[in-house]
Amino acid sequence: MTxxxxxxxxxxxxxxxxxxEFRRENGQEILAVLMAGAxxxxxxxxxxxxxxxxxxxxxxxxHPSVPRSARTVRAAVRLMYxxxxxxAAELVIGLTLIIGDIQVAAHGQFLGxxxxxxxxxxxxxxxxxxxxxxxxxxxxxxxxGQGRNWARIVSxxxxxxxxxxxxxxxxxxxxxxxxxxxxxxxxxxVLFVAGxxxxxxxxxxxxxxxxxxxxxxxxxxxxxxxxxxxxLDRLRSSRARSPRxx
Amino acid sequence: xxxxxxANGSQHGYGIITDVREISGGRVRLRAxxxxxxxxxxxxxxxxxxxxxxxxxxxxxxxxxxxxxGTKRLAAEAARLQAAAAxxxxxxxxxxxxxx
Numbered sequence: 001m002t003x004x005x006x007x008x009x010x011x012x013x014x015x016x017x018x019x020x021e022f023r024r025e026n027g028q029e030i031l032a033v034l035m036a037g038a039x040x041x042x043x044x045x046x047x048x049x050x051x052x053x054x055x056x057x058x059x060x061x062x063h064p065s066v067p068r069s070a071r072t073v074r075a076a077v078r079l080m081y082x083x084x085x086x087x088a089a090e091l092v093i094g095l096t097l098i099i100g101d102i103q104v105a106a107h108g109q110f111l112g113x114x115x116x117x118x119x120x121x122x123x124x125x126x127x128x129x130x131x132x133x134x135x136x137x138x139x140x141x142x143x144x145g146q147g148r149n150w151a152r153i154v155s156x157x158x159x160x161x162x163x164x165x166x167x168x169x170x171x172x173x174x175x176x177x178x179x180x181x182x183x184x185x186x187x188x189x190v191l192f193v194a195g196x197x198x199x200x201x202x203x204x205x206x207x208x209x210x211x212x213x214x215x216x217x218x219x220x221x222x223x224x225x226x227x228x229x230x231x232l233d234r235l236r237s238s239r240a241r242s243p244r245x246x
Numbered sequence: 247x248x249x250x251x252x253a254n255g256s257q258h259g260y261g262i263i264t265d266v267r268e269i270s271g272g273r274v275r276l277r278a279x280x281x282x283x284x285x286x287x288x289x290x291x292x293x294x295x296x297x298x299x300x301x302x303x304x305x306x307x308x309x310x311x312x313x314x315x316g317t318k319r320l321a322a323e324a325a326r327l328q329a330a331a332a333x334x335x336x337x338x339x340x341x342x343x344x345x346x
Contacts, residue, residue, distance in 0.1 A: 026308075031305070033263065036260045052277040053277075055279065060286065067290045068292045
């Protein structure tokens with residue numbers, strides 16, 4: 001008996017890797033399956049099954065599955081993941097260009113005004129902004145995918161701020177840029193505008209009428225009220241269809 | 247595999263695990279973590295849905311079943327595999343004439 005209690009405690013600890021909502025809905029059931037699959041006298045979760053639970057739990061935390069019925073939200077979340085991937089690519093490509101430009105400058109083939117003098121600063125700023133941008137996209141994709149209404153609002157505010165920054169993107173930073181900087185400059189403008197368009201499309205999708213049901217948590221009074229009304233309608237219509245017994 | 251396990255009626259989680267092991271001749275041993283993330287994804291795709299819930303030994307037991315879309319997907323997948331297997335067998339016959 002104590003063996004079983006120990007084992008169950010071990011499994012419960014591993015289930016903490018799953019998102020809380022998923023655990024609330026499926027935790028008891030997964031626990032029952034795990035306990036049913038345990039060997040006689042087993043006291044601790046096995047290594048392979050622990051790894052499997054941790055991996056699945058983390059995956060579900062990072063990548064919430066949005067129901068097919070919430071089509072607009074699914075599309076918005078996909079766009080945001082694409083934005084995150086593009087942002088990460090921009091970070092890496094930009095970094096190679098900056099470093100490349102600095103190396104060219106260091107070897108004496110000076111292609112106009114280069115970044116060599118401000119090297120550490122430029123690299124640091126690029127990395128910080130790149131990482132922040134990528135994480136923001138992924139964070140918003142995840143939170144919106146989990147149906148958090150605040151995420152919908154935060155995404156919209158960030159898109160608005162991004163729109164304000166759109167004007168700033170067109171100012172030329174250096175008077176005689178080197179090759180890397182020129183590519184970086186025009187490339188970043190194209191990517192910035194592309195990111196802005198993707199963000200705009202995602203925000204638009206999040207506020208479509210079809211998305212609203214997904215963002216109303218089932219516990220909220222409004223959703224509960226809607227559910228009660230639907231249930232009443234269903235009862236009424238089924239009563240109307242079946243002949244009344246006397 | 248999971249869809250196949252649900253093809254002839256609803257099943258609960260542990261039932262799916264034992265069924266999948268049987269279908270695969272003992273080769274595939276689904277783990278609970280993998281099973282439940284797959285079930286979550288299949289539910290989001292609306293290929294399966296919860297059929298009913300029971301409480302057994304004080305624990306919740308959920309039975310899953312295929313939706314019409316799930317049945318369609320499974321049939322399409324099975325037809326694809328059958329066509330691939332048929333093509334392989336035909337070519338083996340042509341090449342060596344050893345398959346009987």
